[in-house]
Amino acid sequence: MPRYFIEVSYKGTNYSGFQIQHNANSIQMEVEKALEIFYKQKFELTGSSRTDAGVHALQNFFHFDTELIIDDDAYNLNAILPDDIVIKRIFNVNENAHCRFDAVSREYHYYLYNHKSPFLQGRAYYFPYSLDIELLQQAAKEILGHTDFTSFSKRNTQVKSFLCRIYTSEWIQETDCLIYKIKANRFLRGMVKGLVGTMLHTGRKKITIDEFRAIIEEKDCTKTDFSVPPDGLYLYEVRFQKFDQVL
Missing domain, CATH: 3.30.70.660 (Pseudouridine synthase I, catalytic domain, C-terminal subdomain)
Structure with missing residues (x-):
């Protein structure tokens, strides 16, 4: 199944962290919500680097799999997302690429x-x-x-x-x-x-x-x-x- 990376940037002040959590808002929850609204189906995202509550990111990544043909719809998705989360781009990668395990460094x-x-x-x-x-x-x-x-x-x-x-x-x-x-x-x-x-x-x-x-x-x-x-x-x-x- 085709795999896509999403590059994101965010101000973490209003969020409980990067990864989805029960009874708390997160970066992942907001991005999944925007994807579902725009593409009319649910997506399960895998995150690259977890950040804790209140921590910001100039660059972080998710990946997801879908049979849909995904264009770089960052502009439309950003219109749905809160102002403190930005999708920089969405792009197709090899189906074995993993945004967490294939990262060689974080800064x-x-x-x-x-x-x-x-x-x-x-x-x-x-x-x-x-x-x-x-x-x-x-x-x-x-x-x-x-x-x-x-x-x-x-x-x-x-x-x-x-x-x-x-x-x-x-x-x-x-x-x-x-x-x-x-x-x-x-x-x-x-x-x-x-x-x-x-x-x-x-x-x-x-x-x-x-x-x-x-x-x-x-x-x-x-x-x-x-x-x-x-x-x-x-x-x-x-x-x-x-x-x-x-x-």
Whole structure:
């Protein structure tokens, strides 16, 4: 049966997350609803990268199978969808292509700002404290030397492995925001928020780099600070090496 990918972008503030859930609104639910209205039949979507409640995405993907001939009907579907969800394109792929298992990397960005701004509220984390950028960079570099991130996975997760290959981990300053960028083959539940929250303790000199390293090595999530809000977290990019010619 023909398979299609849907590339989406969304502001996650009003949603309980990416994946469909009982008694809560999600990105998947809204996209499935729009597809059903436009094509007059139900679709079962498979998601690429789950994002938690309130987390945004510049790029994420679904796939679905159908015997219908699907054109790139993004314009019509976007007229049905809420303003905070956008379908960028729909395109045909090989019937064995899988938007979750064929992804070779995901990249997240976390945005902070330290001067009150009505234009950044809800889209970044207001953090009005002094930070030692050099210490933040040292912490980010430390992450590159590890593969077991048990300490940065929230409890009640169903994953069998806590191993992740980190390709990029760095802090950069862009105009009004301090941004943490991390790219890896996979991420654990709450992992980016846990890394950011705990690194901020190094940037404020509440813990040392050695203590940060120890938190990673202890494999104990009770030592990690997951408290940073989802406002500043964005799924920035999902890469599919197999499909570079179409993605």
